[in-house]
Amino acid sequence: MFSQNVFDKTNSFSTPFYYYDLDLLKQTLEIVKQESEKYNFIVHYAIKANANTEILKSIKSFDLGADCVSGNEIKKAIHCGFSPKDIVFAGVGKSDKEIDTALDADIFCFNCESLQEIEVINELAVSKNKIAKIALRINPNIYANTHKYITTGLEENKFGINFSMLEFVLDDMKVLNNTELIGLHFHIGSQITDMKSFKLLCFRINEIQNWFENRKVKIENINVGGGLGVDYDEPDLYRIPDFASYFKLFNDFLEVRLDQKVHFELGRSITAQCGTLISKVLYIKKAVNTNFIILDAGMTELMRPALYQAYHKIENLSKRKSIEAEQLKYDVVGPICESSDCFAKGINLPETFRGDIIAIRTAGAYGEVMANDYNLRDRVKAVYSD
Numbered sequence: 001m002f003s004q005n006v007f008d009k010t011n012s013f014s015t016p017f018y019y020y021d022l023d024l025l026k027q028t029l030e031i032v033k034q035e036s037e038k039y040n041f042i043v044h045y046a047i048k049a050n051a052n053t054e055i056l057k058s059i060k061s062f063d064l065g066a067d068c069v070s071g072n073e074i075k076k077a078i079h080c081g082f083s084p085k086d087i088v089f090a091g092v093g094k095s096d097k098e099i100d101t102a103l104d105a106d107i108f109c110f111n112c113e114s115l116q117e118i119e120v121i122n123e124l125a126v127s128k129n130k131i132a133k134i135a136l137r138i139n140p141n142i143y144a145n146t147h148k149y150i151t152t153g154l155e156e157n158k159f160g161i162n163f164s165m166l167e168f169v170l171d172d173m174k175v176l177n178n179t180e181l182i183g184l185h186f187h188i189g190s191q192i193t194d195m196k197s198f199k200l201l202c203f204r205i206n207e208i209q210n211w212f213e214n215r216k217v218k219i220e221n222i223n224v225g226g227g228l229g230v231d232y233d234e235p236d237l238y239r240i241p242d243f244a245s246y247f248k249l250f251n252d253f254l255e256v257r258l259d260q261k262v263h264f265e266l267g268r269s270i271t272a273q274c275g276t277l278i279s280k281v282l283y284i285k286k287a288v289n290t291n292f293i294i295l296d297a298g299m300t301e302l303m304r305p306a307l308y309q310a311y312h313k314i315e316n317l318s319k320r321k322s323i324e325a326e327q328l329k330y331d332v333v334g335p336i337c338e339s340s341d342c343f344a345k346g347i348n349l350p351e352t353f354r355g356d357i358i359a360i361r362t363a364g365a366y367g368e369v370m371a372n373d374y375n376l377r378d379r380v381k382a383v384y385s386d
């Protein structure tokens with residue numbers, strides 16, 4: 001049913017385009033809601049995964065908060081109906097202008113990544129006669145067992161405040177009267193499929209909480225970040241990530257204090273499977289050891305393979321019916337003038353021809369948001385299942 005519906009869209013829309021299955025998005029959100037509410041967990045959607053207006057409106061309709069990493073994301077979240085009271089703002093390099101945007105909007109919380117940032121937020125809050133609510137993003141030094149470009153919780157990464165600096169930060173904050181410490185924030189990386197990493201995170205947070213308690217600092221909010229992975233190999237078998245186990249793990253291992261609220265920031269796990277990049281084959285080129293399928297979509301539409309060697313399942317929708325068709329080895333590439341503009345090397349596909357429709361699956365997160373117009377290409381469009 002997926003392939004036929006998508007295939008039909010190619011009659012009315014020119015390729016390449018992102019196809020979003022809004023039903024799957026809704027089913028995913030229903031599960032997120034149902035499983036997180038069991039434990040009164042609060043979920044913020046990480047907008048950077050997919051900031052498409054239709055997608056955001058859908059997510060907003062399930063009453064999630066928003067996790068933003070820029071001033072413009074904050075503006076977009078509010079524009080799409082998210083309440084500033086449910087917005088958290090992270091990022092190692094918040095500009096003065098972005099901080100002003102957040103202060104003016106009265107967002108829920110700044111997730112702060114350095115002492116100097118806290119000082120600047122305080123200073124800007126003074127000039128507006130406001131109190132900025134902040135959480136300390138602590139680098140827990142945990143190996144997330146994912147690609148090195150999307151691991152964020154190791155000491156060598158630029159993110160968060162090192163545990164060894166905390167004493168100093170707390171001391172310094174005593175004189176910053178226009179900031180109020182309301183929580184702790186963590187985020188150890190993305191596309192994490194090994195649940196042990198989250199378990200380790202819980203243990204680490206428990207230790208860090210004790211540290212704060214020993215210093216009589218009350219922590220009202222614990223934000224454990226996001227990072228839950230999705231199945232890029234079998235998108236049809238695992239359409240919705242295992243949110244039940246994920247939230248249960250935090251309930252089992254995180255020591256939550258009385259009246260304390262636990263927050264999550266999920267991006268990829270909510271939107272990845274509902275998006276597919278649809279492209280048409282421009283040319284087949286025979287080469288020495290392989291055949292090239294040259295698509296009309298490239299790294300300008302989906303950058304993940306070029307950026308971090310990400311794998312996406314590729315299907316020839318035109319050939320779905322002839323399962324018995326001979327499989328050939330192909331390199332699937334885009335039209336951009338870069339050798340890294342390659343979606344897959346040496347994969348088996350049924351014999352493919354000019355004009356065939358190709359689906360690049362699991363592209364709903366970190367796909368359309370990273371699209372650009374390099375080579376002065378047209379901006380990729382979006383098409384919806386309804």
Ligand SMILES: *Cc1c(COP(=O)(O)O)cnc(C)c1O
Nearest residue numbers: 046090190226227265266267268
């Ligand atoms: C990117 C990011 C997220 C979301 O990560 P996913 O892997 O998409 O769930 C959450 N929190 C912060 C601070 C982030 O930077």
